[in-house]
Amino acid sequence: MKKRGFEIVSGYTNKDISLPRRHTAHSAGYDIKVGEAISVPPKQIAYVKTGLKAFMDDNEVLLLVPRSSLAKKHSLVLINSVGVIDGDYYDNRDNEGHIFFQVYNISDETVTLTKGERICQGIFTTYLKADHDELAGERNGGFGSTGRG
Secondary structure, three states: OOOOEEEEOHHHOOOOOOOOEOOOOOOOOEEEEOOOOEEEOOOOEEEEEOOEEEEOOOOEEEEEEEOOHHHHHHOEEEOOOOEEEEHHHOOOOOOOOOOEEEEEEOOOOOEEEOOOOEEEEEEEEEOOOOOOOOOOOOOOOOOOHHHOO
């Protein structure tokens, strides 16, 4: 039985996507790579595709955080600072759970990311629920989908 990990989304199975991995024994994050090259114009937001999806236990979440070199090397920041991938995002009907990074180009130049560059990390962690937790609805996709309807 699967507990937690990454898979390649169906549209990327033959596009040389590698599963994220930790690089040292004490690394918390799994390095996630750019799934296809993209250019980000100055002062613009772009969605960086990874070709990946993640599965996890019910009380877990995947946090997406920038690698320390993202801003310095590329002049890019994650627009939402930390991305949150909920367990029910996996295999959702809108995009199969495809993980994207929302980046903002803080420079005055176009920034190009090449396929295979490590730009962010994924950290699996557990979360707690409040007393009298009431669910507000069902997931319909990604990027704000739990607030729809």
